[in-house]
Amino acid sequence: MSNFTNTSLQVQPVAARIGAEVRGIKLSADLNTSEVSAIRQALLKYKVLFFRNQHHLDDHGQEEFSRLFGNLYNHPTVPNKNGTNILELDSTHGSRADAWHTDLTFVDAYPQVSVLRSVVIPEVGGDTVWANTATAYESLPKALRNLVDQLWALHTNDYDYAAYHTNASSEDYQYYNDLFTSTIYETKHPVVRVHPETGERTLVLGQFVKRILDLSLSDSNQLISILQDHITKLENTVRWRWKVGDVVIWDNRATQHYAVNDYGDQTRVVRRVTLAGDIPISVDGKRSVTQRKFKTIPEKV
Ligand SMILES: [Fe+2]
Numbered sequence: 001m002s003n004f005t006n007t008s009l010q011v012q013p014v015a016a017r018i019g020a021e022v023r024g025i026k027l028s029a030d031l032n033t034s035e036v037s038a039i040r041q042a043l044l045k046y047k048v049l050f051f052r053n054q055h056h057l058d059d060h061g062q063e064e065f066s067r068l069f070g071n072l073y074n075h076p077t078v079p080n081k082n083g084t085n086i087l088e089l090d091s092t093h094g095s096r097a098d099a100w101h102t103d104l105t106f107v108d109a110y111p112q113v114s115v116l117r118s119v120v121i122p123e124v125g126g127d128t129v130w131a132n133t134a135t136a137y138e139s140l141p142k143a144l145r146n147l148v149d150q151l152w153a154l155h156t157n158d159y160d161y162a163a164y165h166t167n168a169s170s171e172d173y174q175y176y177n178d179l180f181t182s183t184i185y186e187t188k189h190p191v192v193r194v195h196p197e198t199g200e201r202t203l204v205l206g207q208f209v210k211r212i213l214d215l216s217l218s219d220s221n222q223l224i225s226i227l228q229d230h231i232t233k234l235e236n237t238v239r240w241r242w243k244v245g246d247v248v249i250w251d252n253r254a255t256q257h258y259a260v261n262d263y264g265d266q267t268r269v270v271r272r273v274t275l276a277g278d279i280p281i282s283v284d285g286k287r288s289v290t291q292r293k294f295k296t297i298p299e300k301v
Pocket of ligand 1: 097101102103257
């Protein structure tokens with residue numbers, strides 16, 4: 001357990017390469033600057049922070065707390081919960097993120113941080129698993145690091161939904177077709193991004209990757225599979241058993257995550273705030289770019 005200077009924060013790692021539980025703090029917009037800075041330092045080090053017993057937070061409280069770490073960023077296609085800056089992920093309405101991903105990598109400046117609060121949690125199941133994309137990069141053999149440093153990939157929200165979600169319900173399909181892809185984005189990201197705060201090299205892949213550019217589709221698929229295997233190796237992950245009132249914050253520039261879809265027709269509701277990120281920069285200083293963006297559903301008049 002480590003204590004951060006000038007604060008009551010206690011930080012207990014949960015797994016060796018990623019994830020720590022933070023105790024001794026009540027999350028709110030009233031935190032002082034040392035507490036905010038201690039949370040940010042811990043986030044950069046552990047990539048995912050878990051806070052139990054934050055029952056006092058409501059939607060507004062979650063938003064105001066999140067603002068301490070950056071500007072709120074709304075989902076580019078899915079509407080917020082009424083009157084809030086919060087995206088509600090409700091399992092009964094098709095929101096089951098059971099594929100490895102980094103949030104919103106189909107846009108160029110995808111969020112730096114996500115803040116997720118649990119509202120309804122199944123009696124058993126519905127855990128989330130996070131993976132560290134910085135240690136995944138470091139653990140690659142040097143020859144493979146040299147290769148991926150030079151590669152770029154196309155990310156889109158128009159991905160093969162059925163291939164990723166093999167047990168999707170009709171509500172899941174409707175959510176994907178009506179909301180998630182109401183505007184389609186295609187963005188070119190470097191496969192290796194230099195983290196703007198830590199300088200670490202991180203892998204930018206996950207479910208929104210369509211292909212690695214300048215490779216054949218077959219080579220691209222095989223290389224993505226090799227890299228994803230490194231990212232999601234069990235030693236490189238942490239798994240969290242949610243309780244109602246938990247808040248989890250992750251560095252979306254250095255992680256992927258997966259919501260385990262093992263709870264059948266039990267209800268699971270979590271609410272997410274995302275914070276605006278900056279445009280990724282490759283190891284040779286080039287920036288990501290959104291190449292195409294177009295509406296698939298005509299505007300209602
Ligand atoms: Fe997500």
